[in-house]
Amino acid sequence: MYHFLLALFLLGCFAAAASRLRNRNLRQQPEHGEIPSPSETCCGQHEICERDTLRIAAAKKTVYYEDEDLDRFRGTDPSAYDEPSIDEFREVLYTLRETEVSGWLHSLQLRAVSLPDALRDEAFLMISDRQIG
Secondary structure, eight states: OOEEEEEEEHHHHHHHHHHHHHHHHHHOOTTOOOOOHHHSSSSSOOOHHHHHHHHHHHHSOOOOOOOGGGGGTTOOTTTTOOHHHHHHHHHHHSSSSSGHHHHHHHHHTTTTOOOOHHHHHHHHHHHHHHHHH
């Protein structure tokens, strides 16, 4: 009985240490606004993994991707952009690394800047391609 209790205690200590290590790594993981996709952190089939990804995203400060000039579009309706404005967003979108797209979208959201409707499908396609590939 003594061995069983000792093994149970050691298992609990190991689980607590592993949990702390995992939480510390999750806090340090996102850099430059990168938000890990579910495919990087888990299989994507579980609510817990998605909630962790959203928690990381919510805890992250606003990160700029050399796109400070886009802040002038704060509060603009996604369907109200003209072609030169859409091109400004497109230029930023296509200069980002694949790992930065979701972070950039989150940054825009935190800054109350709506992505133009014309780019919405392209941006989400880039994110889904990264998760699949």
